[in-house]
Amino acid sequence: xxxxxxxxxxxxxxxxxxxxxxxxxxxxxxxxxxxxxxxxxxxxxxxxxxxxxxxxxxxxxxxxxxxxxxxxxxxxxxxxxxxxxxxxxxxxxxxxxxxxxxxxxx
Amino acid sequence: xxxxxxxxxxxxxxxxxxxxxxxxxxxxxxxxxxxxxxxxxxxxxxxxxxxxxxxxxxxxxxxxxxxxxxxxxxxxxxxxxxxxxxxxxxxxxxxxxxxxxxxxxxxxxxxxxxxxxxxxxxxx
Numbered sequence: 709x710x711x712x713x714x715x716x717x718x719x720x721x722x723x724x725x726x727x728x729x730x731x732x733x734x735x736x737x738x739x740x741x742x743x744x745x746x747x748x749x750x751x752x753x754x755x756x757x758x759x760x761x762x763x764x765x766x767x768x769x770x771x772x773x774x775x776x777x778x779x780x781x782x783x784x785x786x787x788x789x790x791x792x793x794x795x796x797x798x799x800x801x802x803x804x805x806x807x808x809x810x811x812x813x814x
Numbered sequence: 815x816x817x818x819x820x821x822x823x824x825x826x827x828x829x830x831x832x833x834x835x836x837x838x839x840x841x842x843x844x845x846x847x848x849x850x851x852x853x854x855x856x857x858x859x860x861x862x863x864x865x866x867x868x869x870x871x872x873x874x875x876x877x878x879x880x881x882x883x884x885x886x887x888x889x890x891x892x893x894x895x896x897x898x899x900x901x902x903x904x905x906x907x908x909x910x911x912x913x914x915x916x917x918x919x920x921x922x923x924x925x926x927x928x929x930x931x932x933x934x935x936x937x938x
Contacts, residue, residue, distance in 0.1 A: 712837050712838045713924055715837045716833060716834055716837040716923055717837055717924075719837065720830065720833070720923055723826060723829055723830060723833070727826045730826065763869070763898055764824065764898075765900050766919075766920075767824075767827070767898030767918060767919030767920055768824070768827060768918075768919070769920060769921075770920025770921075771827075771830050771919075771920040771921060771922075771923055778920055782898075787922070794816060797863060804933045813885075
């Protein structure tokens with residue numbers, strides 16, 4: 709890896725740590741929307757907010773090397789485009805998304 | 815040295831793009847967090863190119879681009895739109911605006927400068 713690539717990778721790793729609170733906040737909104745969908749009380753406003761957060765995660769996660777996270781977030785964004793998203797699928801995808809950005813313990 | 819203006823409401827996208835272009839290409843990066851601020855910065859700084867997000871609160875990327883086209887001081891600065899939309903219909907809609915190109919999020923920070931150079935036909 710070149711010196712510039714090394715430097716970029718190191719800065720990205722630092723930035724990933726720095727944006728953890730934002731990622732967590734977006735995941736929490738998706739959790740909240742998923743719970744509301746399961747309870748049958750997902751409002752259009754919360755669905756739109758959740759879709760917007762899925763969109764932002766889809767656009768960001770891959771930059772940090774979380775390609776699977778981007779794919780799952782895109783699927784969530786599409787799912788939330790429907791008026792009554794399937795709550796089971798919604799819950800599965802949020803769980804997959806969280807797993808995809810959580811460092812695996814060896 | 816190339817000077818690029820990045821317009822995006824998301825702090826982390828601006829930061830990643832900036833550090834990527836500075837570290838891998840040595841370009842000077844200017845940043846704005848809204849369409850309105852971007853138009854002002856473009857008029858003041860006259861960058862070589864603008865990299866602008868599509869979805870921004872307030873004035874979105876396409877609207878900001880149209881406003882830039884009304885200003886003869888900045889209308890000729892090439893604009894690349896940055897979008898997380900992957901559907902072909904969106905891509906065609908953005909290309910039809912007359913922008914210099916459309917790049918996709920998430921971008922690879924290691925190759926973003928190459929993608930910009932390729933889209934703009936820059937050889938250096």
